[in-house]
Amino acid sequence: GAVVSQHPSRVICKSGTSVKIECRSLDFQATTMFWYRQFPKQSLMLMATSNEGSKATYEQGVEKDKFLINHASLTLSTLTVTSAHPEDSSFYICSARTSGRTYEQYFGPGTRLTVT
Amino acid sequence: AQSVSQHNHHVILSEAASLELGCNYSYGGTVNLFWYVQYPGQHLQLLLKYFSGDPLVKGIKGFEAEFIKSKFSFNLRKPSVQWSDTAEYFCASLGGTSYGKLTFGQGTILTVHP
Numbered sequence: 001g002a003v004v005s006q007h008p009s010r011v012i013c014k015s016g017t018s019v020k021i022e023c024r025s026l027d028f029q030a031t032t033m034f035w036y037r038q039f040p041k042q043s044l045m046l047m048a049t050s051n052e053g054s055k056a057t058y059e060q061g062v063e064k065d066k067f068l069i070n071h072a073s074l075t076l077s078t079l080t081v082t083s084a085h086p087e088d089s090s091f092y093i094c095s096a097r098t099s100g101r102t103y104e105q106y107f108g109p110g111t112r113l114t115v116t
Numbered sequence: 117a118q119s120v121s122q123h124n125h126h127v128i129l130s131e132a133a134s135l136e137l138g139c140n141y142s143y144g145g146t147v148n149l150f151w152y153v154q155y156p157g158q159h160l161q162l163l164l165k166y167f168s169g170d171p172l173v174k175g176i177k178g179f180e181a182e183f184i185k186s187k188f189s190f191n192l193r194k195p196s197v198q199w200s201d202t203a204e205y206f207c208a209s210l211g212g213t214s215y216g217k218l219t220f221g222q223g224t225i226l227t228v229h230p
Contacts, residue, residue, distance in 0.1 A: 004159075032216070041125075043206065043220040044160075095162070095218075105218060107152075107160035 003027055004096050006108035013084055013115055021079045021093030021111045029074035034105065035067075038091040050077050080115035084115040118143045120209050122221035130229050137192040137224050139181075139207030142203075148210040149190040150218070151181055157201045160223055166190065175202070199230045 003026040013019050023033055036044040046068040048064075050056040050071035058064045063087050066088075077096075081088055091112050095105040121139035141147060151163040160162060164175025170181040181192045207221040 034217070041223075043222045044218075046217055046219075049217065095160075104162065104165070109159040 002052060002106040004030075004094065004106045004108040006025055006092075006094055006111050009101070009109060010112045011114070013113070015085055015115055016083055018080055018082045019113060021092055021094075022083075023077045023079070023096070023108050025075045025096040025106070026105070028096075028106075030098060030099050031074065031075040032097045034095045035069060035077075035079050035115070036093045036095070038093060038110070042074055044093060047079075081113065084113070086115045089113055089115045118209060118219045120207055120219050120221040122205075122207055122224050124224050125222065126225045126227070128227045128229070129201055130198050133164045133228075135192070135194040135197045135201070135226070137205055137207075137226070139190045139192065139199050139221055141190065141207075141209045141219075142188065143209065149181075149183060150208045150210070151175065151179070151192050152206045152208060153188075153203045154206065154223075160206070163192070196227050197226070199228050202226060 005020045005024045005026055011019055034049050035047045037047050038044050046059050047062045048056045048058045048069050050069050052071050053075050056069035066082055070075040091110050093110040095107045097105045118224040121140050149166045152160045153163050154160050163179050164173050164181055166173045166183045172174055174180045179194050181188050207222045208218045210218050
């Protein structure tokens, strides 16, 4: 149980285009989802927290107009990187948490974004 | 702000060697502590967690960790590693001013030679 999927696993896009990454909880309802960014040889940095049906809360330094997060249902959250630039190339990971198990997050496999 | 630090970036061991990965956290209040593992090409998986009670926590695959409040530490240990333990290990904390959010350490890459 507690499986989280991400799609796509890898995406290459041209500079200036937008890319959407999906995060799904497959067998549980995720009241809260988190989006992280991981640079090579570095730790996971939290970008934003999204609660179903409400606006995402962004961490300091994360541009909310560039990284659009939508959490429209209890099983799906999306991250859209708008007007992507090469410096946005990174590994994006989502995690999901249920209301009943406040402290445990389940992680998706990640999405490798390369902007050319 | 809350922080988590892991002392070693890359640890190389031979099979059957004992393992200890260091982790220190900064927050002095109540914290919940976790160790996650990321095998090559796979997603993060929970190894073990500490919320309260017995400071020696046992996790999956023979791993354990000890919470030492006076040292702000939560080191991960395994008495005898296997080649299949090759992975990246992350320590994380939950608590303090970052309620509900995990703060991760930098990660430690463990390479086990057969």
